[in-house]
Amino acid sequence: MAIFGSQGIRDAMTKSYHKHISDLDPKKIPDGTSLHQAALYGALATRYIVSLKPKAEVVVWLEIAPFMRLPSNDAVNALAEYVVYKEMPTEARVATLTSQVRKGWSLLPQEEQETLKAVAEINGVAWLSLL
Numbered sequence: 128m129a130i131f132g133s134q135g136i137r138d139a140m141t142k143s144y145h146k147h148i149s150d151l152d153p154k155k156i157p158d159g160t161s162l163h164q165a166a167l168y169g170a171l172a173t174r175y176i177v178s179l180k181p182k183a184e185v186v187v188w189l190e191i192a193p194f195m196r197l198p199s200n201d202a203v204n205a206l207a208e209y210v211v212y213k214e215m216p217t218e219a220r221v222a223t224l225t226s227q228v229r230k231g232w233s234l235l236p237q238e239e240q241e242t243l244k245a246v247a248e249i250n251g252v253a254w255l256s257l258l
Contacts, residue, residue, distance in 0.1 A: 133211045133218035140207035143170040163199050167191045167206055174210055189247050193231035193254055201227060213253050221257075228257040 128138045147169035148162060156165045168191055175182045182190075194202040194209070205227035212219035232240065247255050 133215050136211050137207040144203045164195050189252050193228045196234035197231045225257045228254050
């Protein structure tokens with residue numbers, strides 16, 4: 128497991144997701160939220176907290192929106208790459224990330240896409256440039 132650089136980010140995000148999967152109590156997750164979704168949220172929110180850049184809950188949910196309906200392995204890898212894209216853009220695998228963002232986005236209902244896109248624009252969410 129790498130500690131530094133883009134691979135360190137990828138490894139840390141993957142480890143955080145799996146830690147959240149194992150530590151979360153499914154009974155304490157809000158109705159309508161899967162363990163997978165809660166772990167994605169937890170991994171990204173934790174990244175912001177340890178980076179001393181905490182984000183509002185709504186922003187974190189917006190940022191994970193295109194990843195929530197992807198199969199778990201794809202979602203974790205895409206979310207990790209998204210963090211690399213934001214923190215070390217020159218090291219990001221942009222083509223792969225773009226493909227995953229678009230795939231995940233296509234799995235959302237049209238009405239949800241419209242609402243999320245409008246709110247994401249207001250909040251300056253980075254994945255918008257990949258759609």
